[in-house]
Amino acid sequence: MTREDAAKLSPADLRKAMADGLWLDTTVGLGLGYLHTNVAILPEKYAFDFLLYCVRNPKPCPVIHVSEPGDPIINTVSAGSDIRDDISRYCVFEKGELVATPTSLRDYWRPDAVTFLLGCSVTFEQALINNGVPMRHHAQGSTPGVYITDIPCAPAGQFAGPVVASVRAIPGHLVSRAVEVTSRYPWGHGSPLHIGDPSLIGVDLSKPDYGDVPVFEEGDVPVFWGCGVTPQLALSEAKPEYMFSHYPAHMYVADVTSDNVPR
Amino acid sequence: MTREDAAKLSPADLRKAMADGLWLDTTVGLGLGYLHTNVAILPEKYAFDFLLYCVRNPKPCPVIHVSEPGDPIINTVSAGSDIRDDISRYCVFEKGELVATPTSLRDYWRPDAVTFLLGCSVTFEQALINNGVPMRHHAQGSTPGVYITDIPCAPAGQFAGPVVASVRAIPGHLVSRAVEVTSRYPWGHGSPLHIGDPSLIGVDLSKPDYGDVPVFEEGDVPVFWGCGVTPQLALSEAKPEYMFSHYPAHMYVADVTSDNVPR
Numbered sequence: 001m002t003r004e005d006a007a008k009l010s011p012a013d014l015r016k017a018m019a020d021g022l023w024l025d026t027t028v029g030l031g032l033g034y035l036h037t038n039v040a041i042l043p044e045k046y047a048f049d050f051l052l053y054c055v056r057n058p059k060p061c062p063v064i065h066v067s068e069p070g071d072p073i074i075n076t077v078s079a080g081s082d083i084r085d086d087i088s089r090y091c092v093f094e095k096g097e098l099v100a101t102p103t104s105l106r107d108y109w110r111p112d113a114v115t116f117l118l119g120c121s122v123t124f125e126q127a128l129i130n131n132g133v134p135m136r137h138h139a140q141g142s143t144p145g146v147y148i149t150d151i152p153c154a155p156a157g158q159f160a161g162p163v164v165a166s167v168r169a170i171p172g173h174l175v176s177r178a179v180e181v182t183s184r185y186p187w188g189h190g191s192p193l194h195i196g197d198p199s200l201i202g203v204d205l206s207k208p209d210y211g212d213v214p215v216f217e218e219g220d221v222p223v224f225w226g227c228g229v230t231p232q233l234a235l236s237e238a239k240p241e242y243m244f245s246h247y248p249a250h251m252y253v254a255d256v257t258s259d260n261v262p263r
Numbered sequence: 264m265t266r267e268d269a270a271k272l273s274p275a276d277l278r279k280a281m282a283d284g285l286w287l288d289t290t291v292g293l294g295l296g297y298l299h300t301n302v303a304i305l306p307e308k309y310a311f312d313f314l315l316y317c318v319r320n321p322k323p324c325p326v327i328h329v330s331e332p333g334d335p336i337i338n339t340v341s342a343g344s345d346i347r348d349d350i351s352r353y354c355v356f357e358k359g360e361l362v363a364t365p366t367s368l369r370d371y372w373r374p375d376a377v378t379f380l381l382g383c384s385v386t387f388e389q390a391l392i393n394n395g396v397p398m399r400h401h402a403q404g405s406t407p408g409v410y411i412t413d414i415p416c417a418p419a420g421q422f423a424g425p426v427v428a429s430v431r432a433i434p435g436h437l438v439s440r441a442v443e444v445t446s447r448y449p450w451g452h453g454s455p456l457h458i459g460d461p462s463l464i465g466v467d468l469s470k471p472d473y474g475d476v477p478v479f480e481e482g483d484v485p486v487f488w489g490c491g492v493t494p495q496l497a498l499s500e501a502k503p504e505y506m507f508s509h510y511p512a513h514m515y516v517a518d519v520t521s522d523n524v525p526r
Contacts, residue, residue, distance in 0.1 A: 048311030052329055055318065066315055186449070 006030050011078065011253045019085035024103050027088070031253035035077060035187075035261055036122035037064055038228040039087065039252050040235060041105075041244035044069040044112040049157025053234060054118065056154035059226030060163055062119035062187045064261060070111045076262055077254035083115050089247035096239035101247055108244060120228050120251060121166060123188025123258040124181075128168075131181045136169045136215060144168055146210035146227055150202025151193070153230065158238045164229040165193060167205065169220040178223060187261045194224040269293050274341065274516045282348035287366055290351070294516035298340060298450075298524055299385035300327055301491035302350065302515050303498060304368075304507040307332040307375040312420025316497060317381065319417035322489030323426055325382035325450045327524060333374045339525055340517035346378050352510035359502035364510055371507060383491050383514060384429060386451025386521040387444075391431075394444045399432045399483070405475035407431055409490055413465025414456070416493065421501040427492040428456060430468065432483040441486060450524045457487040 006014060006023050011034045017023040027036060042050060047069070054061035065076045067083075074081040084105040092100040092108050102108065121144070125135055137144050144166040151163040170178050175195060183191035194201045205222060206213055210229060214222070235243055246252060256262070269277060269286050274297045280286040290299060305313060310332070317324035328339045330346075337344040347368040355363040355371050365371065384407070388398055400407050407429040414426040433441050438458060446454035457464045468485060469476055473492060477485070498506055509515060519525070 048314065051311065051314055051318065055314065055326055055329065063318055066318065 003029060007032065011255050014253055015078070015081060015086040018088040019082070021103060024088045026249040027251045027253055028249060033126065033257050035064070035254040035256050035258050036120050036251040037117040037254065038120050038231070039083065039244070039246040040116045040118065040231060041083070041113050042116075042235065042240050043110070043242065044114050046238065046240050047114040049159055050116065052156035053153070053159035054116070054231065056156055057163070057230065058186065059190050059193050060153070060228070060230035061226070062189060063116065064119055064187055065115070065117035067115040069114050072109065072113075072115065074115070074117065074254075077117065077256045079255060081255075083252070084109055087246050087250055087252050089250045091245045091247050093236070093243040093245070095241065096236045105244055110242065113244070117252060118228060118231060119187045119189055121189060121225065122251065124185050124225065126258060127181050127185055127188070128178055131177060133170060133174045133178050133181065136217065136220070137212070140215055142212040142215075144211050145205065145208035145214045146229055147203040148209045148233070153234065159234045161230070161234045161237055163193065164209070164227045164233060165201065165203070165224040166211070166227040167198070167203075167214050167222050167224050169214050169216045170223045171217070172219045172221050175221050175223060182225065185258070188258065189226045192223045192225050196221060198222055266292060270295065274518050277516055278341070278344060278349035281351040282345070284366060287351045289512040290514045290516055291512060296389065296520050298327070298517040298519050298521050299383050299514040300380040300517065301383050301494070302346065302507070302509040303379045303381065303494060304346070304376050305379075305498065305503050306373070306505065307377050309501065309503050310377040312422055313379065315419035316416070316422035317379070317494065319419055320426070320493065321449065322453050322456050323416070323491070323493030324489070325452060326379065327382055327450055328378070328380035330378040332377050335372065335376070335378065337378070337380065337517075340380065340519045342518065344518075346515070347372055350509050350513055350515050352513045354508045354510050356499070356506040356508070358504065359499045368507055373505065376507070380515060381491060381494060382450040382452055384452060384488065385514065387448050387488065389521060390444050390448055390451070391441055394440060396433060396437045396441050396444065399478060399480065400475070403478055405478075407474050408468065408471035408477045409473035409492055410466040411472045411496070416497065422497045424493070424497045424500055426456065427472070427490045427496060428464065428466070428487040429474070429490040430461070430466075430477050430485050430487050432477050432479045433486045434480070435482045435484050438484050438486060445488070448521070451521065452489045455486045455488050459484060461485055
């Protein structure tokens with residue numbers, strides 16, 4: 001299936017194509033307008049502390065869905081969707097080490113597995129585009145610079161670590177608009193966590209920890225949003241016996257639109 | 264101390280007066296502009312399910328603070344405040360039964376007690392007044408009608424039950440404004456959960472489950488918000504070994520203003 005064909009599928013059909021092994025690539029440009037999420041699946045005994053960590057750090061870790069232990073069905077945002085099949089590629093970690101990148105979790109599932117769906121940047125990027133704020137990195141064919149800041153997360157139990165932020169170059173006269181628009185999407189990282197001088201949050205724009213070096217045009221301001229890498233770092237430090245996540249850029253795509261997330 | 268004098272105190276001084284036994288009455292009209300919260304304190308083993316229940320039902324149960332087990336200090340919204348002293352009167356429940364209404368929790372505290380601060384209607388009522396939406400029940404010297412609706416909460420573990428809503432009579436031309444204003448305060452029950460025909464949510468306005476029968480003026484529309492009685496009902500059904508709460512209308516008053524709640 002070409003990406004052009006995949007982009008025409010409804011979220012339910014796209015997830016079925018993933019489950020059937022017909023689409024195993026990234027979700028970039030797919031399920032346009034629908035909610036994409038980060039995914040973290042971990043043992044029940046870590047679930048309270050991780051949920052508390054997310055609640056205490058809502059910009060990087062916006063909670064959209066938390067399952068009952070062992071229940072792989074995501075009914076809140078997609079009727080009958082099975083998280084074990086409905087992502088194109090997964091990461092499997094054991095004690096913080098990546099041990100496999102399967103296209104299904106059927107062989108790895110555990111009876112005490114609690115699934116967390118957390119908001120992702122696809123939501124706010126699309127909202128910004130819809131509201132006239134350009135995404136420079138789209139035009140440049142690059143990915144946003146992602147930085148480990150010197151802002152600490154509010155810890156909870158064994159979950160702690162720095163806030164990770166992604167940057168976008170926003171034309172100065174549209175920065176206010178960008179705040180207005182993204183503040184309407186708390187489930188999509190919400191409003192920016194920093195605007196302006198990157199050094200104030202311990203960031204050197206020329207040295208991203210992930211992604212590409214951002215390119216600024218005349219009059220652009222660096223604007224930073226919370227990033228889904230934040231909980232991934234905290235999880236890799238906490239080293240649970242097992243943890244499953246989506247593979248980078250292979251997001252969970254829900255039936256609800258980015259605007260219509262149950263709250 | 265007269266209520267007029269108490270109303271002049273800063274939140275920190277008001278809490279000290281409560282801790283010292285100098286103010287043991289309700290918080291109605293006190294700490295104006297500051298964050299007031301509902302309080303639920305329960306054993307650690309219930310904490311994940313209760314937090315999940317709150318996250319799944321954010322309108323009636325907006326989470327503001329969750330403590331570490333056994334830690335009575337509320338630093339997030341009030342520096343150094345001790346939840347065992349800083350409320351004027353408490354309810355102590357054992358297996359869902361009210362067994363005491365002390366003015367301190369010092370004699371009841373447990374090493375596994377997890378404190379939840381949940382948003383309350385003081386926040387959105389003040390925001391409505393500040394934005395020109397009258398609160399009819401203030402002028403009438405009554406309390407809002409509170410109703411057990413036929414809307415079910417999203418359950419989590421042993422926590423379940425109906426959504427409880429409070430009603431206010433809002434002039435028709437201000438209903439849209441009321442939604443705009445309160446949607447800015449998700450930590451204060453957020454936007455209304457129902458507007459108009461009460462029978463559609465199983466409510467007979469003439470028969471409140473708590474509070475007073477609302478009085479409508481010509482052109483008023485009934486507008487319903489999530490209510491902090493919702494988690495109290497769920498907790499009383501779950502019957503944990505122990506549970507502490509604020510005594511009705513004796514709220515926790517924080518140092519932060521209603522506008523400046525950490526998120």
